[in-house]
Amino acid sequence: LDEFEVIRKYFAELTPRRRDVSLGIGDDGAVVQVLPGHELVMTSDTLVERHHFFDDAAPYDIGWKSLAVGLSDLAAMAAVPQWCLLALTVPSTDNGWLKEFCRGFRELAGQHGVSLIGGDTSHGPASITITAFGTVQAGQAVRRTGAKAGDIVCVTGTLGDAALGLRMVQLKQNAQKDRKLFRRKSDPSHHLEDGFALNDVPTPEEFDFLRGRLDRPTPRIHSSQALRDYAHAMVDVSDGVVGDLQHILDASRVGAEVWADRLPASPAFKRLAPSAFTIQLQAAGGDDYELCVCLPAESVNEVRRKLNVPLTIIGRIVEQPGLRLVTGDGKTLPLKLTGFRHFR
Ligand code: ADP
Ligand code: MG
Numbered sequence: 001l002d003e004f005e006v007i008r009k010y011f012a013e014l015t016p017r018r019r020d021v022s023l024g025i026g027d028d029g030a031v032v033q034v035l036p037g038h039e040l041v042m043t044s045d046t047l048v049e050r051h052h053f054f055d056d057a058a059p060y061d062i063g064w065k066s067l068a069v070g071l072s073d074l075a076a077m078a079a080v081p082q083w084c085l086l087a088l089t090v091p092s093t094d095n096g097w098l099k100e101f102c103r104g105f106r107e108l109a110g111q112h113g114v115s116l117i118g119g120d121t122s123h124g125p126a127s128i129t130i131t132a133f134g135t136v137q138a139g140q141a142v143r144r145t146g147a148k149a150g151d152i153v154c155v156t157g158t159l160g161d162a163a164l165g166l167r168m169v170q171l172k173q174n175a176q177k178d179r180k181l182f183r184r185k186s187d188p189s190h191h192l193e194d195g196f197a198l199n200d201v202p203t204p205e206e207f208d209f210l211r212g213r214l215d216r217p218t219p220r221i222h223s224s225q226a227l228r229d230y231a232h233a234m235v236d237v238s239d240g241v242v243g244d245l246q247h248i249l250d251a252s253r254v255g256a257e258v259w260a261d262r263l264p265a266s267p268a269f270k271r272l273a274p275s276a277f278t279i280q281l282q283a284a285g286g287d288d289y290e291l292c293v294c295l296p297a298e299s300v301n302e303v304r305r306k307l308n309v310p311l312t313i314i315g316r317i318v319e320q321p322g323l324r325l326v327t328g329d330g331k332t333l334p335l336k337l338t339g340f341r342h343f344r
């Protein structure tokens with residue numbers, strides 16, 4: 001298949017038509033209608049093979065996740081997702097990979113009524129760039145700049161599942177390399193280089209849950225719409241909550257106290273994550289795609305009633321700059337936990 005056949009076969013009809021798309025795939029550019037009184041919110045993210053996904057990752061999941069990270073950014077701005085562009089580089093077009101990629105992509109796009117309106121297709125090492133567009137009523141986008149001393153800091157859902165899922169997949173790959181089964185926890189192949197080991201062998205349900213949290217994150221679009229009217233500042237948690245909250249602190253010129261033992265954890269995480277790594281996974285692991293939001297303390301119960309996921313208070317905003325991670329017995333933990341950065 002050449003480039004144009006690929007576009008026609010896979011992308012031209014991938015997502016439902018929307019009436020606000022005046023011109024979709026097929027011309028030099030797409031044309032969309034933005035409602036009067038609204039603003040466009042735009043975001044772009046790239047996934048690169050072996051950096052952002054395992055080379056054995058399911059193409060369905062890659063299709064899902066490449067869109068999910070863009071929608072998560074829109075959620076962090078409290079924008080409603082509407083359209084997207086897909087710049088795709090693939091080594092080959094005829095092995096079923098694209099079909100599965102498109103299936104995963106379409107599933108998530110369909111859930112949020114997002115229309116694929118254009119992109120670029122080329123040949124080379126696998127890399128996927130999604131540009132996602134959402135809208136907000138003028139002036140309603142939630143930024144990183146509005147956090148105030150006295151606000152509480154909350155997160156949606158649970159933290160650390162994806163980071164634990166990543167370690168779990170690495171352990172499984174090691175075990176398979178040694179032709180061992182992923183079974184006995186006493187087996188030395190069940191340790192990573194830094195000594196990481198699971199507390200127990202995951203059940204199939206736990207394995208699927210954690211791998212799902214890593215490979216098919218749920219962008220918190222619904223929660224973000226409910227949070228919009230209360231949030232002083234918001235980010236999505238993609239590089240660990242400590243690092244991402246720090247972005248809010250820098251932009252808002254405030255500090256925060258975060259309570260390490262209040263970070264929300266799933267049942268699978270609680271059972272399997274080794275205590276020596278719990279904080280690292282929850283505070284500085286990657287790929288949570290939850291929302292971290294600063295809001296007035298008195299609004300939290302009202303907001304909670306509007307969300308379809310738990311909202312947990314994990315700390316508070318203070319005047320003094322810097323982020324202090326505090327344990328239950330009042331000790332301050334060292335903050336080498338700053339999240340992942342490319343080129344560092
Ligand atoms: P141009 O050469 O003008 O950049 P292309 O030949 O790259 O246009 O693409 C033709 C049409 O197909 C354009 O409308 C473009 O937006 C769309 N397109 C190309 N690749 C993709 C893709 N991966 N997903 C969605 N639309 C795509
Ligand atoms: Mg082009």
